[in-house]
Amino acid sequence: MQYPRRLAAEALIRIERGGYSNLVLAGLLRDSGLSPRDRAFCSRLVYGVLERRRLLDARLSPFLKKPVDKLDAQVRAALRLGLYQQLYMDGVPNAAAVNESVKLVRALGKSSAAGLVNAVLRRAAGPWQPVFHSEAERLGVTCSVSDEIAALFMDAFGPQAGPLLEACFEPPALTVRVNALRTDPAALAARLKEEGVQAEPAWVPGSLQLYGAGEIAALPAFQQGLFHVQGLASQLAAAALDARPGQRVLDLCAAPGGKSATIAQAMQNTGQLFCCDAAASRLPLIEKLLARLGVTNAQVLRSDAAQPVPELQSMDRVLCDVPCSGLGVLAKKPDIRYKDLSDLPRLIETQRAILACGAEALRPGGRLVYSTCTVNPAENQAVVRGFLAHRRDYKLLPPPFALPEGALDDDGMITFLPGTARMDGFFVACLERLW
Ligand SMILES: C[S@@+](CC[C@H](N)C(=O)[O-])C[C@H]1O[C@@H](n2cnc3c(N)ncnc32)[C@H](O)[C@@H]1O
Numbered sequence: 001m002q003y004p005r006r007l008a009a010e011a012l013i014r015i016e017r018g019g020y021s022n023l024v025l026a027g028l029l030r031d032s033g034l035s036p037r038d039r040a041f042c043s044r045l046v047y048g049v050l051e052r053r054r055l056l057d058a059r060l061s062p063f064l065k066k067p068v069d070k071l072d073a074q075v076r077a078a079l080r081l082g083l084y085q086q087l088y089m090d091g092v093p094n095a096a097a098v099n100e101s102v103k104l105v106r107a108l109g110k111s112s113a114a115g116l117v118n119a120v121l122r123r124a125a126g127p128w129q130p131v132f133h134s135e136a137e138r139l140g141v142t143c144s145v146s147d148e149i150a151a152l153f154m155d156a157f158g159p160q161a162g163p164l165l166e167a168c169f170e171p172p173a174l175t176v177r178v179n180a181l182r183t184d185p186a187a188l189a190a191r192l193k194e195e196g197v198q199a200e201p202a203w204v205p206g207s208l209q210l211y212g213a214g215e216i217a218a219l220p221a222f223q224q225g226l227f228h229v230q231g232l233a234s235q236l237a238a239a240a241l242d243a244r245p246g247q248r249v250l251d252l253c254a255a256p257g258g259k260s261a262t263i264a265q266a267m268q269n270t271g272q273l274f275c276c277d278a279a280a281s282r283l284p285l286i287e288k289l290l291a292r293l294g295v296t297n298a299q300v301l302r303s304d305a306a307q308p309v310p311e312l313q314s315m316d317r318v319l320c321d322v323p324c325s326g327l328g329v330l331a332k333k334p335d336i337r338y339k340d341l342s343d344l345p346r347l348i349e350t351q352r353a354i355l356a357c358g359a360e361a362l363r364p365g366g367r368l369v370y371s372t373c374t375v376n377p378a379e380n381q382a383v384v385r386g387f388l389a390h391r392r393d394y395k396l397l398p399p400p401f402a403l404p405e406g407a408l409d410d411d412g413m414i415t416f417l418p419g420t421a422r423m424d425g426f427f428v429a430c431l432e433r434l435w
Contacts, residue, residue: 004038005104008045009077016073021050021335036214048088049080050334051169054144056080056087059128063120074108078117079124086125098122139165145337149327152341156377157417164375167419168330174210175202176227177235177258179293180265183226191221203404203421204232204239206265225292230258233328233416233426237321237371238262240400240430246271247316252305252358255282257289259321264295274312276303306353308360316366320358322351324372324379328418328425344378351383359391359433367397368431373424380427381413388431397430 007028014024025046029039049056057068060079068076082101085092092100098121105117132138139150143165153161176199178185185201185208192199192210197219202209208227216222216229238259243249245268254260254275264273275286275298286300303309305320325344326336355370362368370387372379388394396412404421407414418425 003032004034004042005045005081005100006107007032007034008042008049008081009074009104009108011042011046012049012077012080013073015046015050021046039214044089045081045084047334049077049084051337052084052088052144053080053334054141054146054338056083058130058141059083059087059124060120063123072110072113074110075105075113075117078102078105078108078110078113079120082117082121083124086121094125143168145330146339146341148341149337149339152327152376156375164418165330167417168425170419170422171331172231172424173202173422174213175204175207175230175232175235176210177230177262177265178206178208179226179228179261180206181269181294182224188221188226191226192219195219195221202232204235207232207235223292225294228258228261228289228293230262231424231426232421233373233423233428234258235262236401237369237426237428238266238319240371240428241266241317241319241369242367242400243267243273243317244271248272248274248314249317249319250274250276250312250315250358250361251319251321252276252303252354252361253278253319253321253323254300255279255286257286259319260286260298261289261293261295263317263319264290264293264298267297269295269297271297271316273298274301274315275299276301276305276309276312278302278304278306305357306350308357312361314363315361316363318358318362318366318368320354320368320370322354322370322372322379323347324351324374325376327374327376328416328427329373330425331418332424344376348379348383351379352386355383355387359387359394359431362433364393364433364435366433368394368433370429370431372427374427375415375417375425380415380429381410384413384429384431393435394431394433397432399428400430 011025011028015021078101082097085097086094102114102118105113136147136151140147178188189199197213198211199208243263243266251260255277260275280302283300290298330336398412399414406420407416413429416423416426
């Protein structure tokens with residue numbers, strides 16, 4: 001089992017140097033020749049260490065002469081991987097975790113650190129009695145997020161902050177949106193079975209949950225555009241728009257195109273769907289996805305949604321799926337755990353501006369959905385309430401779908417907290433323009 005560990009260390013080192021975790025890992029695994037079991041082991045190690053990094057470092061630090069950040073990257077990776085196996089992988093005996101880490105650091109060309117790795121790991125997994133200076137620090141270390149994120153959860157959710165941050169260690173269910181332009185859930189489930197993947201209807205209509213899927217993009221059903229991978233919360237946000245055949249629909253922040261694709265299917269490939277994004281480099285992602293799924297009613301445009309767009313007016317539907325802090329998707333994107341939030345006020349300004357411009361583009365009687373993948377009330381309820389305070393021509397609609405247990409309903413604004421029905425944390429508000 002040395003090779004998957006070595007690959008995991010290599011991935012961690014490249015990610016530290018600025019690589020995106022999903023791309024780095026996918027690239028290394030693709031060329032590895034590893035069995036599916038070893039790939040799964042390697043992925044678990046990489047994502048596990050990224051997720052628990054702060055806690056792992058806090059437990060390693062007392063046994064090191066210098067901060068973890070100042071160690072050689074190879075030594076740091078071997079220590080974090082070793083301690084992660086000791087603490088979180090029941091299938092790996094403690095002694096094996098230590099011995100394999102010693103071998104690993106040698107294989108990584110740092111034989112001189114073998115004694116250190118051995119000595120530190122023999123002690124770091126023992127009893128731990130940390131001293132914290134604040135509740136935010138305690139939650140931050142034990143749940144492996146920054147103090148700032150811990151404090152934000154404490155402000156927003158009080159005593160629920162801890163359990164919610166714990167829930168962010170549980171990955172959401174792997175779900176796909178069945179491409180209604182080409183197939184239906186029963187036919188797709190049968191097809192996936194033929195391709196070796198178990199698929200069952202998830203509770204959101206038109207979706208399937210997959211089990212034991214390996215590399216999804218390699219499946220013929222994927223390549224033939226029979227589905228796209230999409231979380232249930234995102235599918236619900238797209239469904240909340242209630243887009244109909246023949247309508248004019250504007251998706252203001254569309255890349256990489258997941259919700260646009262689901263909306264195009266609801267429109268039965270008729271009418272006009274405008275898929276905009278400010279990031280030119282992300283537009284090809286939308287084009288590629290829509291082409292694979294056979295969407296023909298969409299135009300992909302570069303456009304800054306925070307500025308009025310006079311050409312895109314009188315829409316029947318507008319989706320503002322705005323850029324956000326991403327605090328609902330910590331379980332999928334571990335990098336967000338340590339994200340600097342100093343930019344938040346500027347981000348909230350952008351969210352407000354996008355909602356205001358989206359509202360201008362909607363016709364009276366039309367529907368607008370404002371959504372985020374964060375659970376931060378300042379980016380969610382506060383933005384919508386601030387908007388409604390000076391737009392008397394808009395009103396909130398009741399939730400357009402049955403809410404799963406645990407979802408919050410705030411005058412019709414819906415928050416899925418992390419862990420609700422195995423979904424991402426997400427926010428959806430549905431608004432109607434009255435005149
Ligand atoms: C949450 S993502 C959208 C996800 C997309 N709706 C989907 O379902 O695949 C937010 C997007 O907003 C884009 N964005 C950020 N600022 C923007 C702006 N001022 N105008 C338009 N798009 C913007 C980002 O490039 C990013 O692609």
